[in-house]
Amino acid sequence: IKVRVFLCVFGLMLSVYALHVELSRESDPDYRAMCDLGESVSCSKVFTSRWGRGFGLVQFFVAQDSPLNQPNSLLGIIFYTLQMALGLSLSKKAALFLVFSSWVSVAGSLYLASILAFVLGDFCMVCVSTYIINFALLFTNLKRRKAIEGMKEKAR
Template sequence: MAAARPALCVAGAALSLYALHVPVGAWPRVGGAAAGAVGVVFYLLQGILGPVRGRGASAVLLASLWLAAILAFVLHDLCLVCISTYGLNLLLLRLNLRRWRQRPKTH
């Protein structure tokens, strides 16, 4: 399971890099930056902050699920790359929740 987080983050970054190569008008922008660029930074931060005790990484993942709900139920759009990244985010969230449930090791 130790390799799961890096593998998921690499897959997410790869999907985000793919999104950068799609024509600009087809992908949303976040604060003026292409969503794919934001995704690369997001997965880099998940890889770095995910193993650290705390809830910051999970809070961002929950925000991602909110964006998935907007995509599906408000915009009525199903983007394969977006859905794939939301699936990766669910798996990352599951890893975080599993880590929280583990008791700290005492020596």
């Protein structure tokens, strides 16, 4: 539980910071975030790119100003909050949902990492940190699901 809480809190903090950077940059184009270390090491450049909202995919299906086209960081806030809350449950369904949502987050991380490297040509410390957290949460959730299934089997 301690590892899960640490990963979720850290992921939540990074997501809130990413949202702060994006909103600050949108209201002030001269805003410089702490994670902007150079031309090719700039998190604000990544967060305000077209891939910083709806994974760059939502705008193909809805208008760019649609309420569905939200910052990726907002999705991160929801994801880490759900991970933390459902991590308190010993339900097999909750464990299954945690594993499934972790696989989705890892797939999203791989997609965004490829955009970061091959399209934007940028290094975003905040982004890479969340990718690592997502992989660690997947590992944690897989172990947890196995343990919960083992507990349920012993109870029979």
